[in-house]
Amino acid sequence: MLFPLPADDDRLWLERDLLSRGLHHICGVDEAGRGPLAGPVVAAAVILPLAPPLDKAPEWEGLDDSKRLSAQEREVQEALIRERALAVGVAQIEAAQIDATDILTASLQAMRQAVEGLSPAPDFVLVDGQFRIPGLAVRQRAVPQGDARSASVAAASIIAKVHRDRLMAAHHHRYPHYAFHTNKGYATREHLEAIRRHGCCPLHRRSFRGVLDPPGPALPPALAAGARGEELACRLLERRGYRIVARNWRCPWGEIDIVAREGGAFVFVEVKARRRAASGPGSFGGPAAALTQAKQDRLCRAALLFLQEAGALDAPARFDVVLLSGGEVELVRHAFEVRGAGDE
DSSP: OOOOOOTTOOTTHHHHHHHTTTOOOEEEEEEEOSSOSBSOEEEEEEEOOOOTTOSOOGGGTTOOOGGGSOHHHHHHHHHHHHHHOSEEEEEEEOHHHHHHSOHHHHHHHHHHHHHHTOSSOOSEEEEESSOOOTTOOSOEEEETTGGGTOHHHHHHHHHHHHHHHHHHHHHHHHOGGGOHHHHTTOOOHHHHHHHHHHOOOTTBOTTSTTOOOTTOOOOOHHHHHHHHHHHHHHHHHHHTTOEEEEEEEEETTEEEEEEEEETTEEEEEEEEEOOOOTTOTTOSSSTTTTSOHHHHHHHHHHHHHHHHHTTOTTSOEEEEEEEEETTEEEEEEEEEEOOOGGGO
């Protein structure tokens, strides 16, 4: 079992366990910026000055998942971490490289670079999320929801978030049309309208839905609506406890709108705009009726390729569908299972 969460929600429990095994330099690593349409993905690695038995460590009590802190709280914590940490490493992968691979590959590459830049080098790495870092020469373990379970990973999440927010604020002065200082590159309505009117800039991820190569035509209404719909879907999924792993993941079989984790399962999410039947929510002809059988087969092949590349072919996996109808968003769980070639 991967690092069971203690009943008292002790964010130093993982570090205490590793210290008891004779390890000293324990590193937490996390990233910021997987979902935006523009800007780099940034990873941070942090080694906190920890010493056993860690029964009381009040100096780290304020550490938390960066998403749970206000911007002002993150700034305060970021300064404290940089002042007290044994080592801090930051790395970023720019939009062009994200487009050349995919956002998951780019995120893991940034994590590896951040860890490899630490001095002193870590004895062990706690990686936020479901994936280990490829090519890393240090012992490591993936920690689902690590930014809420480990002080070291929480510190890394704060460093990465603050660093990226500052980058995007600085980019606003170069590209003022897009208001990067407020939207940080995410698919807000104003950002999508700016892309429609001005095209995209070198910071935009051209492989992400909602972005067109300049000097392209105005953003088609269907494309703009699709990007807004996916953003709404991601927010709904996160509220329901899902963790977003990748967006707009592409392969020869097509594109998967959203890849997420819920518990131990991979969840592949298709976002569809569809008019509901009059009989009530969810009554659109069955949980998978929004997708043709041929489309389901292509999505299953794409999902199997994703699982193969993630080394998780044995993990439970399914498809959910997010339906958009007017201003309403509906999540249909277990729309259909991921089927192998022998099941088709």
